[in-house]
Amino acid sequence: MKKIKYYFLLLPLVVNAEIKLLDRIAVIVDDGVIMESQIKSQTAEILEQYKNQNINPPSKEILREEIIEKLVLDELQLQMATRVGIRISDAELNQTFIRIASGNNMELEEFIDYLRSQGTSYENLRENIRRQMLIQRVQQGRVSSEVSITDKEFEGFLQTDDSIKSLEPEIQLGQILVKTKEEANEILLKLDSGEDFQQLAINFSKSSSARNGGLLDWKRPSEMAELFANAVDGKDKNWISKPLESGAGFHIIKLIDKRGELVEFEDQWQVRHILMIPSAIRTDEETYEEITSIRERFIDGESFEDLAKEFSEDPGTSSNGGDLGWSGKGRYAPEFEATMLLTAVGETSEVFETQFGYHFLQVIDKRNKDITNDLIENRAYNMLFSRKYDEALENTLRSMRAEAFVEIKELD
Structure with missing residues (x-):
């Protein structure tokens, strides 16, 4: 049987044929409930995973306890998502399914047909993924703000962690x-x-x-x-x-x-530009004509830096003469990058348009930069953040659980 990959998912998904159950409330969690069918469904899925991996499962009592605890935490996070107004739109969910289908080398319609051919409910899977996306969104909002990394802590991590030394x-x-x-x-x-x-x-x-x-x-x-x-x-x-x-x-x-794994050299360009933005009091045509006249003034010998300070409407660069510094590919708007790549060092482009307005640019210099250390530091920061995030998440979930009202029903 072909194996389907759900790359980003954090929770096990039920991919077996739907089972019709006579449902009962198994757990009350604050303002919500967990149904007996949810527990049975999760149990069947996990037992199937143990079987496929040739692992002996824990006792039924321990497994049920673990599953209930996980479902309680999920329910608490979903309730929080509702309280703070987090939503996953159909469009966002559709894009997620398109990525999953693409990861399995299928078009979306082909992927849906395949799921149904395996006895899996596309609608149930869709709702399951929506719930997981909501939980991820809650965790990111609640936990990420609690994770801080000082420069001293990061420097110490770079110097002492064996996993970083291996990079x-x-x-x-x-x-x-x-x-x-x-x-x-x-x-x-x-x-x-x-x-x-x-x-x-x-x-x-x-x-x-x-x-x-x-x-x-x-x-x-x-x-x-x-x-x-x-x-x-x-x-x-x-x-x-x-x-x-x-x-x-x-x-x-x-x-x-x-x-090494992270050794990389990147072509970079040092560029400066002047930007003018059409507005309610200046039409596209008037903006184009004005920036064209400014370009001609530069060509005639006026200072690019002075013209940028006086006329450029890019708030991030006008004060430093339009200088964007050094940057590689993929950092600018497509039209800006295309113009930059076609302009030789020391040359000035014609006026061109991007989503931000009308520009002209000058390529000051070009280099091939070793970015290995930057990549190592980025990897290291992500590793350290992930460790601290996991610790903070565990503490947050433990706190949520301790503060919640949870009643587990005794069912026959």
Whole structure:
């Protein structure tokens, strides 16, 4: 049987054929109830999962207790969603189902037909997913605001957590070792003039790596000598150090390359722009004509920075001369990015339109930036946030449960 993936779902879903039950109230939870059919349905699903995984289930009493506790917490969160007015629209739910179908390489209609062919109620599944989305929304709103991470805490996490250390890239360094600082400075002058690092290592280095062009073995920073690890921290590919003194002499090191899961280099552009926005007192045509005249003033020699400060209606950049700083692809409106990519460094675009209004831009510079450290820090922050979020969520749910009125009925 083909397995269907429900990627984001937090709770088990009933995918068996519907079972017609004579229902009874099993649990009263504040203003709501849990029906006996819900408990039986969850029990059947979980027992099926245990069977498929060849795991011995707990006793019926323990399993029922765990399921009731989970359903109680779900009911409390759904009641909170109702109180604060959280809603999941049909359009949002439809998009969720389209993503699920796509994840299973199906169109939505094909996915619905498949569910029904397996005896699964699309309508029940749809309502189950809506409930889970509501619960997620409640948790995000209630818990996320309680999670805070200080700079000191984050820095400590980066330094001490073993899972973060495993994300460090491996680095290959090149080394030139000489006896005196004067010799090292002479090597730097040769490098500044364009001479090849590896050839200079072969000619002048006193290290055993000289015959290999100064190339050292691949290592993570945590595995390097402290002198080298501190020097390369946060440095980009092709960086060359100043002379580093050790007991062996003076080292000049070059960051040759990086490799690892999160090693990534990104093309980035430094861009500045001027934006003018049509309004009730200035039509599209008048706005276009005005920004075109401003562009002509820049072409005729006026300062871009001064023109941006005087005329640009972008509140985020007008005060600094329209400078957007360095950015890669995917950060700007599609029309803005397309124009940026077509404009050479030092050139100025024609006037163009985006959803924000009319612009012209100038590409100041372009570079290929090593963003490995940014990706590692982002991964680390998400890991730390997730740990603290889970702790806060557990505390929140425990508090909600303790404050709730819950009556479990004794059923035959």
